[in-house]
Amino acid sequence: MSAALVRSGLLLPATAVWLAALGSTALPGSAPIAAGALVLAAVPLAVRAARRRTRAAVLLAAGAVLCAVVLAAVATGEVRRHPPGLPAGTPVVVDVRVDQVAAASGNDRSGALTARRLLRGAIVAHAGRTLDVPVLLFASAGPPTVPGSVLRVRTVLRAAAPTDAAALIGSVVGRPELVDRPPPAQAVAADLRAGLLARTARLPGDGGALLPGLAVGDTTRVGDDLQQAMQDASLTHLTAVSGANCAVVTVAVFALCGLLRLPRPLRIAAAGVALAGFVVLVTPQPSVVRAAAMAAVALLCALRGGRAAGVPALAAAVLVLLVADPWLAWSAGFVLSAAATAGLLLLAPPLVDRLARVLPTGLAVVLAVPIAAQAACQPVLVLLQPGIPVLGVVANLLAEPAAPVVTVLGLLACLLGPIAPPLAAGAAVLAWVPAAWIGLVARTTGALPQLGWPAGMLGAAIALALLVAGTLVLVRSAPQRLRLAGAVTAALAVVVVAGAAAGGTVGRLAGTPSDWAFAACDVGQGDGLVLNGGGGHYAVVDTGREDRPIAACLSRLGVRRVELLVLTHWDADHVGAARSIANRVGLALVGPTDGGAAVALRGDLARAGAHVRETRRGDVVRLGRLRLDVLWPPDPLGGVEPGNPASILLHVTGGGASLLLTGDLGEQAQDAVLAAGTLPRVDVLKVAHHGSADQSAAFIAAAGAEFGIVSVGAENDYGHPTRRLLDMLRAAGTQPVRTDQDGLVLVSWAGGKLVVWSERPVTAAVWTPAERVRADGRTARGALRAEDRAGPVGRGATGADRPRLRAGGAARGARDPTDSRDPRRRGPEPGGHRPRRGRSRPR
Structure with missing residues (x-):
């Protein structure tokens, strides 16, 4: 294999070009300068290669020239991708050539789950100018669009990330107009x-x-x-x-x-x-x-x-x-295609040779092909999804x-x-x-x-080390020392992965409290909540968008049978994974149906064996030791539109404490609940709508919660939780706990005290709410005492490494959690933190 790599000639220039494409597309402003520098460097290199005619000199000169070409392509591509006069942030009418049509899900203005189309193509005309701007558009489901068609659409555009294939992203407003039909060949296709x-x-x-x-x-x-x-x-x-x-x-x-x-x-x-x-x-x-x-x-x-x-x-x-197209360098599909092809070319042949010693040749080939392709792709797959299918x-x-x-x-x-x-x-x-x-x-x-596999670049590096080491062991022509080094490296990597997987599993299981009553799962930008009524009585309130996060959370919590499923409303980030747990559900309480997608989901739940019932204010459900009172929506709706405004509002009591689950209720609906006089004071508030700005300060203050659980996705595109919401919580003396920063959150009531446990205790270490006055006239703080705070913020921090609180409540060197622009992520700290304890209140 090594000889083939050396003789290939184009492999080293291709690698250099790929690295140049990665860097220049991430930092497009540097592309023209870098291209000029490489051109200047390529000239003497080419002269030297012509004189010496050595392979190394030729490869170096060719690599410099090709990198310069790619950098020049990025520089010219940036001008094409961001032409002057194409406004962003305001409605604009453009002609778009559609290259690809895909199905997507989204929400309409009322928050209802609805089918949408994803259109990928290029803006070809605007205001009489001919353009070629890669764009990604979201459109409401409508008549079929044939790839190759040109549509005139009204949209609001915004810039995509520099490394994205699309330069602009937007949502189509209204109905697109067909301007030009596809070419004959594409029409026939x-x-x-x-x-x-x-x-x-x-x-x-x-x-x-x-x-x-x-x-x-x-x-x-x-x-x-x-x-x-x-x-x-x-x-x-x-x-x-x-x-x-x-x-x-x-x-x-x-x-x-x-x-x-x-x-x-x-x-x-x-x-x-x-x-x-x-x-x-x-x-x-x-x-x-x-x-x-x-x-x-x-x-x-x-x-x-x-x-x-x-x-x-x-x-x-x-x-x-x-x-x-230099932007392909960032495409996971492109990397996987190249990696799989390389695996078949380089790894499969020696693997076939080894397997053929103990197996028939035909069977050896059948086994070697998928193993080689999977192994070559695994370093990239680990980055996309930590864990390896057994x-x-x-x-x-x-x-x-x-x-x-x-x-x-x-x-x-x-x-x-x-x-x-x-x-x-x-x-x-x-x-x-x-x-x-x-x-x-x-x-x-x-x-x-x-x-189990380490996440991020560490996991990818270990997978790559295993791949290289395994290849060296398989190739007979490799020097003996390299083969021995490969075997040692592979053994060490296996030990590291096995230890990390076993240690992480044991640590998580040992560090997770078993007496929890409420759980907020980390399901990304969505809600996935679990109630524990004791004795095997469990309820799930919303499921999040994707199947895997809620399934992993239920598995970790030991939930097999879901006695009660509550779908507060029909947004995809609340009901997207409902079908994946439908066969576990006994009773499903749902809000007002708001469209065909909701009707279809209700039907699927019923066919899976669940008893589906639409609920209204006044309904009461018992779940073991817990009582669930439905406070919203009203019956009849009386002008309340299905969707976010009609989210189910649950008041959960039991064990001497209470919590309020709010779905995606907006400010207007929250004020309507207040006006109805049905809002109780609670210990824990599940903050509505992932911490959006559409909140009622009066509602949050009236709830009087010690803790506000914000179920939100890391680095989401909406800026959740917003500063306005976090300021409301601060003013009410409610301490936020965020799933994007804190991971899985568990709430229990022990010895008359409220205990909040989190997987990654980040938010509490940098938060001190303002003082507030309790109903009995005494001053109290929602903030945690220093001795009751969560454990270290940084990985492995102990003693002097722990953040110290300044007079404004922020830890030195820690980010203010009211700034949602750059939420930080922390790895899990199994068993490495203490729970947060709230004060005891008379009931």
Whole structure:
């Protein structure tokens, strides 16, 4: 392998270009200066290379020139991406060429869960000027939009991150107007895709959802739960068109030409034409073009006579793609495609050699291919999702053989539709069988636990070290010392990971209180709350958007059966994961239905066995030792719109203390609750709407809570929790506890005192609310005493390292939590902190 790396020639320049693209797109202002400097450096390097004609000099000169080209592409691309005269933050009418259409979920103005479309493309005209600005738009669901169409839309644009593929992001206001139809080839492809969707509409289950994606890249039927299952099983690449699909098309055409006894060059040409047609059929979006480029690597290998040309071909593909679009350097899909291809080229052959010593050669190849691809991608996958599927390789071994069958039969069903509908229908039914098998494999293996793995760059570095060390051990031609070093490194990495996983699990279990009554799970930007009535009586109030966070939290808390599910309203960040726990639910209390998506979710809950009931003010539910009183919405609604204003407001009492769960009630609805005279004073307030500014100061003051739990996502785009909300809490003497900073939050009542425990005790160490006057006239502080404060803010801080409070309440060197611009994240501190204790109040 090492000799191949050295002889490849293009590998080192490709690596340099990738690094240049990463840096210049992150800091675009530096690109022109860096490009000029490299051009100046490239001239003497080229002269030296021409004189000496050594390989090193040529590679150095070529790398400098190619890096300069990429930097120049970034500099010119920035001018194209941010043209003058295109306003941001105000409504603007632009013409947009649509390159990709995807399904998305969102909320309308009332907060209702609604289907939306994600349009990715480019702004091509504004105010009579021709432009080419990459853009990402969110639009309400409407008539189908064919990729290649040009729409005139009214939108409010804002700048995306410098490293994003899209330069601008916006939401479409009103109904788009069709300005120009797609080119004829794309129009024909759209008709073929529509025919396949219609033909497979009645095919049931996961097979019917996966088939269009595997055949023509249409993933509109793949729901969040199925997508999550595929991700958990390391089968995400099978949900849509990937390099594997492109390879299937090229191999099938190549084999067919072989049966016709065509010469090798004609076979390769025919496979190339088929690949280009396939790209048009599934829409030439960036991910498809990237997959086709990696398939072209295989064609080049075939043309050049085998695997020896693989590394140079891969490097050339990377160079071409990065020069054409430097922002691909930050694309996880691009990195994974290149990594998987590199794994197949470099790691699979020695792995086959090793496995063939104890297994038949055919079986060795079958095992080596998914193992090599998975291992090569793992350092990147760890960054995207910490943890390694225990049976990821097994899932791929079971599902991968079915994917080519689905692709070929699905394409036949698509292409035969206009000329032979009965044959097309038969092919679709046959394709459904292996597609359903893939879904079954994903659901079965994805439900199994994942191997714990350190998160972030540490986890990626350990995975990369294991990959390099394992490769060195496998390659026979590597020097003995390198192979020994690789074996030692691999052993050390395994010990570190095993120790971290075991220690983290034991520490979390040992450090989590068992007598909790209320839990706020860290589900990101959403609500996922749990009530413990004792004796195995549990309730879940909202589930968050994604399946995994709430499932992990319930598992950690030991919740298997959900006696009561409360969905306060129908926002996606409150009900998105409800289907994933539907089969555990006994009774489901829901708010006023506000649209088709809500009706569908109610139906799914009922079909899963839950008794679904719409609730109103005055309802009372018992949950073990806890009593739940519904204080809102009113009955009848009386002008209260479904959505945020009609969120279910729960007053929970039991064990001598109380809490208030507010959903996403806004200021107007909070004032209406106050006016109704039904708001009690409580110990804990679940702050409404993730800490948005739409709050009533009078409501928060009247609740009089010691602690305000803010369920909010880290570094969210909304600026939650807002300064206005945090100022309200400070004025009321309510101490905030934030899931983005503090992680999982548990509340219990012990010995007449309120105890708040958090996974990462950050907020309390930098917060001192103002004094307030209690109802009995005595002054009290909601702040914690120094001896009752949470443990160290920084990882491993003890003694003198702990933050000391200044006269304004802020720890020296710690960020004021009222500043939500840069919420800091902390790793878990299992067992490394003490709970927060509130004061005892007479009841």
